[in-house]
Amino acid sequence: MAKRTVYMDHAATTPVDPRVVEAMLPYFTEGYGNASSVYRLGQEARKAIDEARADVAQTLNCTPREIIFTGCGSESDNLAIRGIAFWNRDKGTHIITSSIEHHAVSHTCEQLEKHFGFQVTYLPVDKYGRVDPTDVEKAITEKTTLITIMYANNEVGTIEPIAEIGEIARAHKIPFHTDAIQAGGALDLDVEALNLDLLSLSAHKFYGPKGVGVLYLRRGVRLLPPQTGGAHELNRRAGTENVAGIVGLATALKLAQGHREENNRKLIALRDRLIEGVLSSMLDTQLTGHPKERLPNSASFTINYVEGEGLLLGLDMMGTAASSGSACTSASLEPSHVLLAMGIPPEVAHGSLRLTLGHENSDEDVDYLLEVLPGIVERLRSMSPLYTTAS
Amino acid sequence: MYSEKVMNHFMNPHNVGVIEDPDGVGKEGNPICGDLMEIFIKVKDDRIVDIKFRTFGCGAAIATSSMATEMVKGKTIEEAMEITNKAVAEALDGLPPIKMHCSNLAADAIHAAIEDYLEKKRAKQPA
Ligand SMILES: Cc1ncc(COP(=O)(O)O)c(C=O)c1O
Numbered sequence: 253m254a255k256r257t258v259y260m261d262h263a264a265t266t267p268v269d270p271r272v273v274e275a276m277l278p279y280f281t282e283g284y285g286n287a288s289s290v291y292r293l294g295q296e297a298r299k300a301i302d303e304a305r306a307d308v309a310q311t312l313n314c315t316p317r318e319i320i321f322t323g324c325g326s327e328s329d330n331l332a333i334r335g336i337a338f339w340n341r342d343k344g345t346h347i348i349t350s351s352i353e354h355h356a357v358s359h360t361c362e363q364l365e366k367h368f369g370f371q372v373t374y375l376p377v378d379k380y381g382r383v384d385p386t387d388v389e390k391a392i393t394e395k396t397t398l399i400t401i402m403y404a405n406n407e408v409g410t411i412e413p414i415a416e417i418g419e420i421a422r423a424h425k426i427p428f429h430t431d432a433i434q435a436g437g438a439l440d441l442d443v444e445a446l447n448l449d450l451l452s453l454s455a456h457k458f459y460g461p462k463g464v465g466v467l468y469l470r471r472g473v474r475l476l477p478p479q480t481g482g483a484h485e486l487n488r489r490a491g492t493e494n495v496a497g498i499v500g501l502a503t504a505l506k507l508a509q510g511h512r513e514e515n516n517r518k519l520i521a522l523r524d525r526l527i528e529g530v531l532s533s534m535l536d537t538q539l540t541g542h543p544k545e546r547l548p549n550s551a552s553f554t555i556n557y558v559e560g561e562g563l564l565l566g567l568d569m570m571g572t573a574a575s576s577g578s579a580c581t582s583a584s585l586e587p588s589h590v591l592l593a594m595g596i597p598p599e600v601a602h603g604s605l606r607l608t609l610g611h612e613n614s615d616e617d618v619d620y621l622l623e624v625l626p627g628i629v630e631r632l633r634s635m636s637p638l639y640t641t642a643s
Numbered sequence: 644m645y646s647e648k649v650m651n652h653f654m655n656p657h658n659v660g661v662i663e664d665p666d667g668v669g670k671e672g673n674p675i676c677g678d679l680m681e682i683f684i685k686v687k688d689d690r691i692v693d694i695k696f697r698t699f700g701c702g703a704a705i706a707t708s709s710m711a712t713e714m715v716k717g718k719t720i721e722e723a724m725e726i727t728n729k730a731v732a733e734a735l736d737g738l739p740p741i742k743m744h745c746s747n748l749a750a751d752a753i754h755a756a757i758e759d760y761l762e763k764k765r766a767k768q769p770a
């Protein structure tokens with residue numbers, strides 16, 4: 253079989269759409285002005301940012317003033333959590349989050365807990381990785397000043413019941429933030445329908461450039477900006493605007509959200525064939541995450557008796573890029589906190605494999621993956637002391 | 644992240660398998676990430692004449708198993724006892740710092756297999 257280059261790690265990052273690159277290019281060379289300058293060059297940059305802001309606001313069903321451009325998704329999460337937590341410090345110091353958040357959220361909460369005297373409730377999830385909205389309600393105290401629960405999980409693709417949680421938060425008048433970084437381009441981002449006060453996005457997850465993000469902040473919700481300096485972004489995020497990046501983000505979001513339905517139909521068909529194929533071609537293999545309520549592009553598994561890094565190296569030798577939450581692939585040498593929170597034992601979490609599809613993937617890519625993966629697994633299993641003990 | 648040698652040993656590991664009637668068996672678990680290794684040895688005139696391994700672990704763990712077993716094959720028990728994780732890592736043109744602990748597994752399992760062999764030998768000898 254001919255070796256093939258297959259990228260199936262779109263949850264990590266995506267290639268930039270050529271139309272996005274084209275929209276960005278003028279702002280590196282001719283349109284390089286600082287948007288704060290009074291002369292024409294500066295005002296042209298200002299105009300580009302204003303237009304980008306209006307486009308993003310339209311997609312999110314909010315006003316342009318409610319859009320803050322940031323330097324990445326992690327920064328959006330930090331701005332939301334630190335900003336709300338510190339602004340409301342006199343009111344209370346309790347934060348509610350889930351046990352499956354991205355580190356951009358969980359490590360931020362942990363730091364507030366360890367170094368700034370906040371109390372954080374990490375809500376459990378069911379075996380599919382879903383938060384129960386009634387758990388959110390039960391965790392609320394008089395001291396709660398922020399609820400932050402992700403829209404869709406980056407490791408297992410599970411979609412959280414955000415609108416319901418938002419309703420509860422609103423009834424208790426507590427600001428509600430969602431990390432929608434994996435949902436960008438895939439799910440509905442209407443902040444009214446979802447009952448959101450804050451929402452984070454990152455351009456590089458939806459065919460935009462790396463290093464630019466968005467935080468939606470509802471009018472009337474106040475925060476204390478962690479990054480101070482100039483009056484950029486209405487005093488909420490200091491720093492000369494990344495004009496090209498902002499234009500790129502807005503262009504990418506418009507393209508992705510505009511073609512969401514048709515893109516999702518294609519991705520879901522590929523994803524379901526991939527899931528079906530992986531589960532039927534190998535024994536002792538499980539789907540992780542919710543079987544239905546999952547991102548259109550996300551297929552994640554545990555493959556027993558093997559270790560994830562070996563899988564990734566084996567796939568890489570065959571030209572295929574994928575990802576894993578195994579202990580050996582993580583910098584901390586601990587298995588993914590997401591898989592553990594879902595009740596998956598550490599030794600099973602070891603064999604986790606995440607395949608996330610994108611626009612460039614075809615049926616042939618899925619066929620190729622299904623052709624090479626069983627051989628890689630079989631080879632690793634034949635070397636594994638766990639395999640024979642089990643069989 | 645890995646050297647070419649590590650990748651070669653990972654893709655084509657030497658001495659994979661079990662020995663049905665071994666003279667010594669060593670099993671080690673990696674307390675850091677939870678991985679497992681088994682080493683089987685066959686000894687003749689105090690020399691390791693055959694050695695096999697099975698490993699559940701990362702690419703570095705598999706490559707070091709392959710390299711370590713290769714290094715002690717044909718060696719005397721005494722020589723084999725001297726193998727260190729550092730020597731194995733060096734023979735593989737180095738490992739990323741975070742993967743150094745993986746190489747302990749192979750050296751430790753070999754030492755354990757030899758000790759098992761010596762233990763059994765002592766038990767067989769009349770008191
Ligand atoms: C759910 C989630 N949150 C936050 C981030 C961080 O975004 P960024 O890489 O733009 O900082 C990512 C991606 O890495 C993510 O998947």
Ligand code: FES
Pocket residue numbers: 579580581585673676677678699700701702703704742744745
């Ligand atoms: S065996 Fe787990 S990191 Fe090497």
